[in-house]
Amino acid sequence: LAVENYALLRRLWTEDVVDWQGKYRTPLQGFTSTPRPLDGVAPFVWHGSIRTPEIAEQAAYYGDGFFHNNIFWNIEHTAQMVNLYRRRYEHYGHGQADQAIVGLGGQFFMRKNSQDAVNEFRPYFDVAPVYGHGPSMEDFTEMTPLTVGSPQQVLERYLGMVEHVGHYQRQGFLIDHAGLPLKTVLEQLDLLGEILPEMRKGYAEGRPAHIPEAPTHASLVEKARVAGTLTEHRTVGVDDVTGQSPYEAALKGAN
Known part of the structure; x- marks a missing residue:
């Protein structure tokens, strides 16, 4: 469904009048999509996936970006998906594998003191449907990118992702998770803002000149x-x- 719909979307962006018939939706006859892409240039697209190789393949085929969810799986799985995308990106002639446009997700809970973060987040973790009734918080943070601790711990863990997936262009974070109240979410944003300059600096260090930024x-x-x-x-x-x-x-x- 995703593959068929995206192929159709690209035609709607690039062709003024489209006749189309597929498997999963109503056919189109003489259809013009409006509004047209700004300046006649289609936007850059990120294809998001957790565990579906076909989405990584689709992103590579078109030379689009690949954003791995990187929340509930171990880093070995994430690296496997990203490396598949990189290999196929090069296969389709869009550039070298390490030039493929990659984004990662992530999640954290921070406090200035790491033990305060653990104590405060645990009650939310234990009852959240997406986390609760499974591994302990300690096991979950070891097996997945969820990081509960100090700002420095969050910074070091996410800068370390480069060692597993290579240099990448976007790092996103899930912050309003596990039923956290708005006040706490805003505090998390403030803490992220404090480490963001160092995080950007860390991602830039050692990045070869031939690796591009994500298109604008x-x-x-x-x-x-x-x-x-x-x-x-x-x-x-x-x-x-x-x-x-x-x-x-x-x-x-x-x-």
């Missing part, structure tokens, strides 16, 4: 412009989040 809309527009595939009839504009369209700015600069 602006970089995709520029790539299309250089390739001569940027179409001037597409709608352009300004939004209050990203500002002026890079394509519109380029057009104004040329006039």
Whole structure:
């Protein structure tokens, strides 16, 4: 279903009128999808998966990003999935395996003092449906990326992911888990903010120059412009989040 739907989505992004018939949804006849992609350039897509090799294969086939959930499985499983994606990315001619665009999930509970973190999080862990009635919190944190401790412990554990999956472009975190109250979630965000500069610095250290950053809309527009595939009839504009369209700015600069 995911493979078929995504193949259709790409056609809807790149073709003005689509005739399509598949296995899992109603056929389309003379269908035009609106609104069209900004600047006529489809967004960069991350394909997320926990344990489905077909999703890693799909991401590699299109040269898209692969985001591994990395929450409930051991790091060996995560590395196996990421390495599959990297090999197939290279197989399809998008670049070297280590240049594939990878993201990882993660989860933590932090307090300044590690024992305070353990004591405070345990009652939530023990009754949360997704955690409770299974391994102890100590076993779960050993077997999975869940890290309960001090900010330094969280920092060191997630910087260590590079040793298992190679250099990667995105690290996401699940913070509002296990029924934590809003006040506590916001405190977790504050603590993450304190270690974020060091985390970014750590991920950047030792990264070879040939390993790219994850594409942005602006970089995709520029790539299309250089390739001569940027179409001037597409709608352009300004939004209050990203500002002026890079394509519109380029057009104004040329006039």
